[in-house]
Amino acid sequence: MSKAKAAAPPPGCSLDINDPKVQEAAIRIQASYRGHRSRKELREKGPPKVLLNLKDVVLLEGSAAKLECRVSAFPDPFIVWSKNGKELKDGPKYRYVFEDPDVVALVVRDGVLADLGKYTVTIKNPFGETSDSACIKVEVPAKITKGPDTVKAKKGSTVVLKADISGEPPPDVGWMKDGQDIDEDDRVFYDIGDTNTTLTIKKAQPSDAGKYEVFVENNLGVDQSFARVDVQ
Known part of the structure; x- marks a missing residue:
């Protein structure tokens, strides 16, 4: 039983890999790809940048507030939040949140008047660091405590x-x-x-x-x- 012959490509669609012009085009494509990949790596690797800044928020007594910003960092950064210069530990009161690959947030729970202040996020990676700050404004109903x-x-x-x-x-x-x-x-x-x-x-x-x-x-x-x- 004879084997069926492969259909010939339509006119103008054949490619001779031994053709010097074809080989030259292939070299240019490979060089372009390597250049694109190098530019991409250079663009991603570097000190962190803040793409969308923190904004001041209002925290009602007894409720929660969230500070968030959008960052660009590669390799993945190390995040530290602080209030009035004092580092805040991730826990029941302050919660570090990573919603998207480039969004970092801090949730402040059970709001009280003492939560009023300036909050700072510091973003570090091997290439450097950056920071951004915003204020939490606390609203508390007038009260006679004694x-x-x-x-x-x-x-x-x-x-x-x-x-x-x-x-x-x-x-x-x-x-x-x-x-x-x-x-x-x-x-x-x-x-x-x-x-x-x-x-x-x-x-x-x-x-x-x-x-x-x-x-x-x-x-x-x-x-x-x-x-x-x-x-x-």
């Missing part, structure tokens, strides 16, 4: 009512007596600090006796607390 105590004072003494406060943005603070705003003067006045407020009554008089209220307010919430002052 209200003023009821006071029994002697006539002519100095009375001080104190309340511990918190909130971010910092809350507006006010004091009232028997439902009326207190008009400050040299004898009765109040001070507002970062974490507390005090009402001072100098040379207390029987007319100073009554129900005192302190209140705090920001765009996230309002809180108040009461205390009684008796003057004898």
Whole structure:
């Protein structure tokens, strides 16, 4: 039984590998490929670069926030996150996340006011390192964490009512007596600090006796607390 002959290629489609022109073209193709591969390797191997920067984020109290950026690095980089210059360890509070080959992220869980600050990611490989920073802004409803105590004072003494406060943005603070705003003067006045407020009554008089209220307010919430002052 005779074997079938292979069909001849269409005219103009045959290739003679011994043809000097064919061999020269093959050499040019191989050189071009080697050059492309070399350029590709040079482009990939080098110090890390940040392609998409970190952005500031807002963290609500009790919730989580994520900082992320897009990087270019080959070989694979070593990632370190820090807050205000102090390294953060990967764990329950701070979670290192690698979502895509070129995206790195940090998740901050169980947000509290102390999480406010500047966060930095440092990206290293054998060719060098780079870094980028952004801030976490924490929003906390205004709150009176400890209200003023009821006071029994002697006539002519100095009375001080104190309340511990918190909130971010910092809350507006006010004091009232028997439902009326207190008009400050040299004898009765109040001070507002970062974490507390005090009402001072100098040379207390029987007319100073009554129900005192302190209140705090920001765009996230309002809180108040009461205390009684008796003057004898």
